[in-house]
Amino acid sequence: MYTFSEQSLAYQARLQAFMDEHIFPNEARYAAELHQASSRFSALPIMDELKEKARAVGLWNLFVSPDHAEYCDHGGFSNFDYAPLAELMGRVLWSPEVFNCNAPDTGNMEVLMKYGSPAQRERWLTPLLDGKIRSSYAMTEPQVASSDATNVELLIESDGDEWVLNGRKWFITSAMYERTRIFIVMGKSDPDKPNRHLQQSQILVEKDTPGLTVVRPLTTLGYDDAPLGHAELHFDNVRVPAENMLLGAGRGFEIAQGRLGPGRIHHCMRLIGAAQRSLELACERVESRSTFGKKLSKHQSVREDISRCFSEIEMARLLLLKTCHKMDEMTPQGALDMIAASKSTVPLMMQTVIDRCMQMHGAGGLTEDYCMAEAFNYARWCRQADGPDQVHQMALGKMVINKYAGT
Amino acid sequence: MYTFSEQSLAYQARLQAFMDEHIFPNEARYAAELHQASSRFSALPIMDELKEKARAVGLWNLFVSPDHAEYCDHGGFSNFDYAPLAELMGRVLWSPEVFNCNAPDTGNMEVLMKYGSPAQRERWLTPLLDGKIRSSYAMTEPQVASSDATNVELLIESDGDEWVLNGRKWFITSAMYERTRIFIVMGKSDPDKPNRHLQQSQILVEKDTPGLTVVRPLTTLGYDDAPLGHAELHFDNVRVPAENMLLGAGRGFEIAQGRLGPGRIHHCMRLIGAAQRSLELACERVESRSTFGKKLSKHQSVREDISRCFSEIEMARLLLLKTCHKMDEMTPQGALDMIAASKSTVPLMMQTVIDRCMQMHGAGGLTEDYCMAEAFNYARWCRQADGPDQVHQMALGKMVINKYAGT
Amino acid sequence: MYTFSEQSLAYQARLQAFMDEHIFPNEARYAAELHQASSRFSALPIMDELKEKARAVGLWNLFVSPDHAEYCDHGGFSNFDYAPLAELMGRVLWSPEVFNCNAPDTGNMEVLMKYGSPAQRERWLTPLLDGKIRSSYAMTEPQVASSDATNVELLIESDGDEWVLNGRKWFITSAMYERTRIFIVMGKSDPDKPNRHLQQSQILVEKDTPGLTVVRPLTTLGYDDAPLGHAELHFDNVRVPAENMLLGAGRGFEIAQGRLGPGRIHHCMRLIGAAQRSLELACERVESRSTFGKKLSKHQSVREDISRCFSEIEMARLLLLKTCHKMDEMTPQGALDMIAASKSTVPLMMQTVIDRCMQMHGAGGLTEDYCMAEAFNYARWCRQADGPDQVHQMALGKMVINKYAGT
């Protein structure tokens, strides 16, 4: 029904081989290094080692699109062609960093490619593309419903040739990470502007700026997602030079819109890989265990659950591929309906698929002995990341009603 | 992501125009004629009138595949290219007959194309292709779980140069219909054969053969699906000439396998059309009614439900298109996994979609004033037609387990 | 955990015996009489015969509460004590009329007991209690979302010593029925009143009043629910004497509130009986059929589905009993939370239970050969009757939020 480009197919094969040779065999070592690290958020030796290997075989910055081909060696992948690569990476949750393809750095790099000044790009984009530093994207605030971006309250006030930031953020992925150096921070530079979509700005803030405190790591369902982590941040008169403003004061909402489409979709792609791997593990499990005198795989309800997992993964994958294709054809703005459909459907569906696969593993399925529990947390967490399902459903419902009953 | 052939796109446009001009405006008249007919199972004048118009513009026998291009004027449509045509027809449940594309005639014509002798084809296929007569496919039996085809008990015994049939069938679609002349009947000609898949035969039986009684029409959820209907049949020493045997005694299971793939998929395609139309009606409804001081379309839960309908229809459609494509590439036998995935997923999903759309219509949504209640019945009924969901899930589960954990 | 009164237990036994002796054995005869009746909405001989028998053994007007003990021989049953009786009747959908306990007559009789003048009671209540006539309750209108009762538009205008009614109603249960003589009609006598809950009145209208047209029967999911039926009515200058007003002009909303609690709950009670019977039929079915070499009852997914049905019926029954108990203790007004919980939970849950039981019966489960398809329609229809699920969920949600986070 559809075919990937030659380029994509070749990279899929190369990536699959790399996963087989270097990633799956190192899952235990990665877990051990993380367990033994001096801090939960230290950089791990194995990561550097694997990054070097990946880069050596050209599996690097695969997320870069053809529009920004100058930033990569492979010429750029469309969203459609990148999807199967992201799915493969999703089978091991920490693996995207190996290929410099992990959130939130990919989105941040895109922001810099699209909206960064030459100086900003040189200072921050270059080391990010090199994997030398990591970055965060600071939008969500603890005290307001941030799914409505106009609720954001962090203040960005002008003072001479500086901006002064005051406020709180949380769920700032990667902010805990030892390697992380730079934050893109969303706040209000013009809170009294009548047009509520022109009140926000996005500005670059170095992690070690005085007044900026990384308060604590946060967990979701018990996971700290180390070593990247999710942090709470306090901004207390944080002073930033004027040239750190992105695109221009008052254009933060515009940047947010441009950033979120691909980011949402990348999460979904990876989740499909995580669910697909869970299904494959479940198949192995039910063939290897017996209860009440026969293999689990011969129980009808087990087969029914396996079939549901297969069909749901397949449907999610197709929905996502069509979304990617529409994004490629129409720009993300033209694909808002499909992006919302994917974002509000795929994480919940994959959460359910993984839940069934865990259940087929007995109590062990919930433990760190398998990749499923962490994948479940990832799916659950994605139902909030970049806005709760309900917000996307509301937006999509409105679009569909307008389409069929608009006046 | 995918494109239909030029041919398919042209026919989609032509079919859409025909639906707009001739089908939707005649829904009320069709209902009135059916209501006033002397019998529930009479042929209706409007049907003949519309068939003539459809044939005049080449919208005829669209189900015919390229393999049997000699039986149609359009050169044949692949399953993939036929899918959007069937979806369009599914918007009005009685419309496929207008285009000579209704079940079970399409499946029966395919059986005759593939397995019929020249004499059988001349006698039965020709008038079927002309829309002069209609046919039934008699497989399900009331006293056994017919989803396991080896359970079928109707006896087909050889007696001189005749076959003698004894047994009962039910859920025989179209058998009530005035126009129906010929039944393809599945039974056991060799019940003691060790290989249980070689016990069955399929044989042609004329509706007016002595000993064959059309006992009664059956309803599903209160619908008699007139004028085609679903009948219970009794075979009491029904004698049929030897040359009515299809393909050869003992090859009934083989024919059944070949027949069921596309049939299952055609039902699913039409269901998607029925659900899509329900969604469009729901959008109009929620824009036109208010409760508690605001339009239904502004209630968040309404938007969420609309968004779910959109996403689920889209996923079902994509799953089905991929299934069609695989059937085209691999033959139906090579696409058994995707056929089972579609068959066990799409009808339930569309039942749920239509249920939501009915609910948004208030009590009226359940009545004959809208097309939804009958479409709901169609979806519900399809969860049993050609085998219950559970049987297909069981088969698919087994295939998936073998793929990932096979030995 | 709970016990029914001695009185209730005795009547449960008596009713069970009557069902076993007179109702279940006559299901086929009832169906045949209905099928052969000159009109779908004729009174059936078997009904009169069974009513006489039921009345002879005191199984009559069991719905009457202790508050209105003067209208019955049994002293009145609390909602709690009536619940198991209604559940038993729910096993055969037409049986409540045998005991003069069918909707909407029970609700209408209660309205007359509570709000009727002596003259109204003598003229209408007495023959209703005798089962001589039947009645309808006309509230829902086709052109507005009637779940918000303030939307009702039928006009009731004063003209001399008469009231003049103009408007349309639909889904008026029993209005088709040959025996039905009297309608309680809700409309607006004072549409400009600032308090929107004082605009409505309820008034008694004889079925044969000039200007009142029974336009047509309506179906839900293909069922006409004959012989009672659901009708569309047109009121075209229908003139009614002043003394037919119930309670007083402007008090229609008050009456509606008082009427709806028990009515909603009676539907739920009967649905539980219908679902319980479906479950018992499914158990018999799965023990009697085999697929793929073993009894259906030995397939694990069948057992899982049976267990879900058992647990869900039990939970629904308990929720309902607690609701009844609270209504008895607190008056229905004090039990609005539990009534809303039952109304928005039980019908959908029973729809799902019955759907599973139908599925275990193969295609036959959808036909008139079993009671399940009609019970499914009943459950589906109850999700709209007396307001859609969503309206009750909205009301309950608001109450719960107020309870735990009220200011």
Next chain:
Amino acid sequence: MYTFSEQSLAYQARLQAFMDEHIFPNEARYAAELHQASSRFSALPIMDELKEKARAVGLWNLFVSPDHAEYCDHGGFSNFDYAPLAELMGRVLWSPEVFNCNAPDTGNMEVLMKYGSPAQRERWLTPLLDGKIRSSYAMTEPQVASSDATNVELLIESDGDEWVLNGRKWFITSAMYERTRIFIVMGKSDPDKPNRHLQQSQILVEKDTPGLTVVRPLTTLGYDDAPLGHAELHFDNVRVPAENMLLGAGRGFEIAQGRLGPGRIHHCMRLIGAAQRSLELACERVESRSTFGKKLSKHQSVREDISRCFSEIEMARLLLLKTCHKMDEMTPQGALDMIAASKSTVPLMMQTVIDRCMQMHGAGGLTEDYCMAEAFNYARWCRQADGPDQVHQMALGKMVINKYAGT
């Protein structure tokens, strides 16, 4: 509909007061002590402090039933009367230990009360009842599907006047805990016995017995459930004196059956408390946050979700209370159907309720800032504890089929 005993009501009030005064205000301190403890599995000072206070006001060993009244001061609570006490404790997951009512100690104490010899009771039961030591129950094994208890493989071989244990266990709750001293271990003393239910024994093993290794803590969904924890254990020629055998060799299955009923039900009771608290938090949340111009509490879908949570908690609670009542009336063996119904229904239902409540909290709902994420993990984990849902559904389905279609 039902009333608790005077005794239960009095203790409910006392317990509620204690929770309000001592438990809720100390949640932050408990978290801090756990965070700062030298080991994740250390005993915490706050626990000792609170235990002393609880015991001082008689809130101690509330789980003890009237059958074993000699072991408590309160005379014993039936399962029914204990249910609301357990629900209250369930609002704070670590609080049951404060009242010496935590799993698995309660179940282990019951085993000792019922099956322990006087010497065993003196040595182990007395300090357990005093809260001086803690215990574990070692049944599940990593290498077999332990939901079928006959699969258990740990060997218990006789050697002189000792038993020698070899094998592996995991998911052994409390085994990590510093305070834990004694394990009840299930294994096979007679693996060749033809009756598979007489092969098992249960035996007491001190934690510091040579050859017994606590290999590692396990997590579920990222939670280590510290300080009690769930451990993996290796038994390598662990020698235990003959007098440590419980009840007699070969009677392990019998003990397991007696133990599991109340244990399963206690988990469910606590889960209902956890879900109820989540609902109350969600109500507060939706009143305090706004999106898109209005309070979350005014969005219709929020109200619908709140109403679903209310109804589902209420149904689960009622199902459980009826189960408790039947256990009290009939002994647990007579209530196996209701125990299975509760066990296979309540945890999944509460998982769903808590999931909705988390979602209404935005991303914060998934963190340690609220009690919900940990409660979600508890619900998820209970779907495996004491056997996966599917095993209980299978057993219940079989019972129900036998009841209605038994021969």
